[in-house]
Amino acid sequence: ERVAAENAGQLKKIVEAITGDALERGITYRNSAGDQFTSTLEDILTHVMMHGSYHRGQVASLIRAAGDTPSPTDYIFFARGAPAATRQG
Incomplete structure (x- = not known):
């Protein structure tokens, strides 16, 4: 919980x-394969937000494959603040 709170605080400061001008600025980087790209900060932040959903889906699939029921992974459950053990999906 402490690390999550620290991460949330740092993300809030960044955001x-x-x-508006910064969101449109191009950032040049290399991906994990070494290919170079230029993307806007807006596109990079959108990717970061959506990529987390991808991994949460992977974990949920693994939990289902093991015969269990995963907790909901939709953002709205997080935003509502309900503890994972009490969430209904």
Whole structure:
């Protein structure tokens, strides 16, 4: 919980510091295969948000394959603040 709170605080600081112009700025980087790309900060942040959903889906699939029922992974459950053990999916 401490690490999650620290991460949330740092992310909030970053988001609050971003201006509209910064979202449109191109950032050049290399992917894990070494290929170079240029993407806007807006596209990179969108990717980060959506990529987490991908991994949560992978974990949920593994839990189902093991014969169990995963907790809901939709953002709205997190936003509502209900403890995982009490969430209904």
